[in-house]
Amino acid sequence: MGFIEFFKEFFLGFWDYETPKIMVVKNRRLGVIYRAVQLLVITYFIWYVFISQKAYQDTETRPESSVYTEMRGMGMLGDSVRDTTEYVTPSEGGNVISTILQREVTYDQRQGKCAEHYNVPNANCTTDADCVKGELDFGGHGQRTGRCVSYYNYTFKTCEIRSWCPIEEFAAVREPALVEAINFTVFIKNAIHFPKFKVLRVNIKPRKPKKLLKCHYHSKTSPYCPVFRLGYIAEQAREKFSELCRTGGVIGVFINWKCDFDVDPSACIPSYSFRRLDLRRNLPSSGYHFRFAKYYYKDGEEYRSLIKAYGIRLDIIVHGHAGKFSLIPTIINTVTAMTSVGICSIICDWIMLTFIDKNEVYSERKFDDTSKESSPPAVTQLTISSYGSTHSDLSEGVPL
């Protein structure tokens, strides 16, 4: 045909609607299976995807979070008072804050020469010959001078070293634990912002600010009071506080925001959970401690107090998840649901053609075999003509 013809035809064809031909099988058993599978798929989508997973929502899982922590409380160590400026570090109040619960202090250390600890490999000696001058043992405390001296006020001798003297193992004084710490409170302020939804939430109720700092958190009675007793935290983390005082430990404070902005945003309150993060097993590495020193000058010389501190480190970890209705995901998931229903046919076809199909009548009708057009002739003709061929002879061949 001519180009115009063709183009015209194409244009007309473009506006045709094409839909697959369906074979209806009046088979109750099959129908039931079919509907059952469909029901299953639809239930899955409606119940799991849409209701439980809220697939109709646009979600945001990594909100901008700001944490401010402040430790409060005070305890007695013998006659002297210890307050937060002494046992809390760092002072800036970020999302990691540690409290010292017990200290081993080595007072008045200064650069000088003293005896190495007897545990250090080949530190024990009888004569200077046993000590290599200038040796710097990796596990030791300093550089050997080459002399063999008596171990402080003891009778036995060890190698002399240049170091901060006296050495910690010998001179450290273990203070009693700060038992009052169980009543210390940590105030955790957490402001969270979901940029996508432009929602800002804070874990503090705006009203009654004065009362705020007096309350203590309890999930039931005071969900809006982010002031936690260390005792409460330890208990929630299933740890004995006395044990923590001895070895120290790292405890994670998890703030979970699960917000559904289809309902009132003010309904979105954080939940808190506590879990010990470091190992509980009795390794030398278990627990939490750190060393620091206070430096000072006495008659022109630099001294320091070396402090080995056991304590609780709180890591505040914020998880946020917010959802809000959005068209795109809704459409996508609905389409997926609809297309997934198609899976039913695959299953049922298989059942039908394998088990139910008696003497292949279904498959005969479902599958129109192009190769079968040549037998028996007459039928073929009909078939062909039934698709509008124009063999004049044929159409006559059919009796009216």
Add this chain to the structure above:
Amino acid sequence: MGFIEFFKEFFLGFWDYETPKIMVVKNRRLGVIYRAVQLLVITYFIWYVFISQKAYQDTETRPESSVYTEMRGMGMLGDSVRDTTEYVTPSEGGNVISTILQREVTYDQRQGKCAEHYNVPNANCTTDADCVKGELDFGGHGQRTGRCVSYYNYTFKTCEIRSWCPIEEFAAVREPALVEAINFTVFIKNAIHFPKFKVLRVNIKPRKPKKLLKCHYHSKTSPYCPVFRLGYIAEQAREKFSELCRTGGVIGVFINWKCDFDVDPSACIPSYSFRRLDLRRNLPSSGYHFRFAKYYYKDGEEYRSLIKAYGIRLDIIVHGHAGKFSLIPTIINTVTAMTSVGICSIICDWIMLTFIDKNEVYSERKFDDTSKESSPPAVTQLTISSYGSTHSDLSEGVPL
């Protein structure tokens, strides 16, 4: 049939191509609807999914980021100069850095005995009987000695306590705000690495390093100069600097990397945004302050200067998102697009069969009802035979 037969047949059948039979409905109205829906779906995919969402790209959203911050500047406090080593903390220059803007200093505190503050519950007394010895009030400053003393140089009396004396509330001296701080600059170096794409980007232009540290950031004029005036930051966060000096505050500095590595990676420049992270409402908890102390020894005794510092804490938060063409997501999304087009049939079928279908002629032809094979007989025979059944009588029944 024999096994060989069957297997042969199966093997032959395996190479057949099966395609659904389609009914073409020459209905202009329907055709238009059909194409319209198709257009909608295709537009959605091409425009939204592929162009706007760049679904053809493999993405990476959590790059490895390294932040180094350094505060610069200097101000006068009375006659003495204050520089960064004094008002910036911590000094290591991590992703959280605070500047002290105003201080309340309690000089020369030392362990001792002094009067409790009159605000503390039942601290006011007239005789020693009013003060319980050894009591440790949680809201107070120390342990009561049991004596009732005059409140410093005042006439009224409060209970005496063991504590760091004098107590802060009485002796704290509020220094003037460090107003010059508005001109302090913070230099934020941010190196970011996308492991998947093996791309390293830095927010500094390699060229003209000398000029680098002199410039000030401005999104328009100098996108490559990560040196920010505190004044600029406060202004961008819509905060009054004077207000910040008074209460302190936490400000988030957001560095957003949005990179498309299909174009030149060097085109990917970060954008900066600033927002106040803590609450702005007038709560006791609003603003940002922290306490620390400087310890020193005077004639063998330990003293400290307790400092309550109000300041600005900058939390540098880095967001990264990079995309690069990848075959897999492209294929997946294309397939999804194609299959989603199928949704049109569902809609249009419904329209057709419900509204347009005049006297059920379409549904008759769309749905081939297996149960209808027995009426009227002749037709049935034809129908059956038209699927190649071999009723001898029938094939004869048809005139050649």
Add this chain to the structure above:
Amino acid sequence: MGFIEFFKEFFLGFWDYETPKIMVVKNRRLGVIYRAVQLLVITYFIWYVFISQKAYQDTETRPESSVYTEMRGMGMLGDSVRDTTEYVTPSEGGNVISTILQREVTYDQRQGKCAEHYNVPNANCTTDADCVKGELDFGGHGQRTGRCVSYYNYTFKTCEIRSWCPIEEFAAVREPALVEAINFTVFIKNAIHFPKFKVLRVNIKPRKPKKLLKCHYHSKTSPYCPVFRLGYIAEQAREKFSELCRTGGVIGVFINWKCDFDVDPSACIPSYSFRRLDLRRNLPSSGYHFRFAKYYYKDGEEYRSLIKAYGIRLDIIVHGHAGKFSLIPTIINTVTAMTSVGICSIICDWIMLTFIDKNEVYSERKFDDTSKESSPPAVTQLTISSYGSTHSDLSEGVPL
């Protein structure tokens, strides 16, 4: 028909099974193409999606991680010993830890008046007239007094300023690098928790705790020993340690947990990688250094030692990824796979109808054109009637 009728019919129809009619094309070429495409799709899903991407697993990518770091070692600086309390900061042992490798110390600074550095813009002077009283140069060290004094013990003169005197540029003393630091070790304890799978993993083997702290990490020999030599880290990050001592640098320590909980969880061991995070180019901003001061009192006056420290900052960054078999994703991906196979038809139909289709016989049979029902008459009647229409005249027209 009556309502009951209709309802009855609908109910019956509800239990019918509907399946699309298929045309079987006995065309070897087409069949081969069809199967080939199918094979491709199936291979892609089985190999890539299921085996390589483990799409049958439910995954968790953001585990709760807790890091504890501790630096060990000791070095000599001249005659004095330097240990961790002096060169490691911060002491709390978080996920960022820096070691000082080289220091520039300005001893005994105190508030006072001294000469400005000659590099500062217009600080050089010949008479007091050259110095503006009260001026506070941003790039300088303090506030000008208005006097012009000789630059310390030099002949030339600069403006006098109020500042911490003497100024760093003049008085700073560069200490030798702490070369022994190459043998320092950092112990990195990392406990990781996957809430979804309730699995806790630690990068330390529970057994042989004593040996633990003595060993050194090597991926081959000791994957379970998280004690790293600084020299090893620098080498892994492809950095010269001597270079790092000079300029300092930030090195990322990446702990990668890739866990498959379908196999034994204890098989999931972290892998470590090291990469320099800051710029390596020779900018003034390259490298890593920070300033801090030690404050002390001498005869009632406050002094400080200002320290500019070059060092290595280790940023410990933890990546976690865990997977475990789950039904939902398996189903979803299987369905997707099955539906995606449908894409083959689209491709093959196109091929068939465009290239192979000889004289349109396929398309004739694939597409049942509704508009063709009126020609030739006889056939039409058959066709119509074969769908059980009830034109009395027609059904009579058919010979029994």
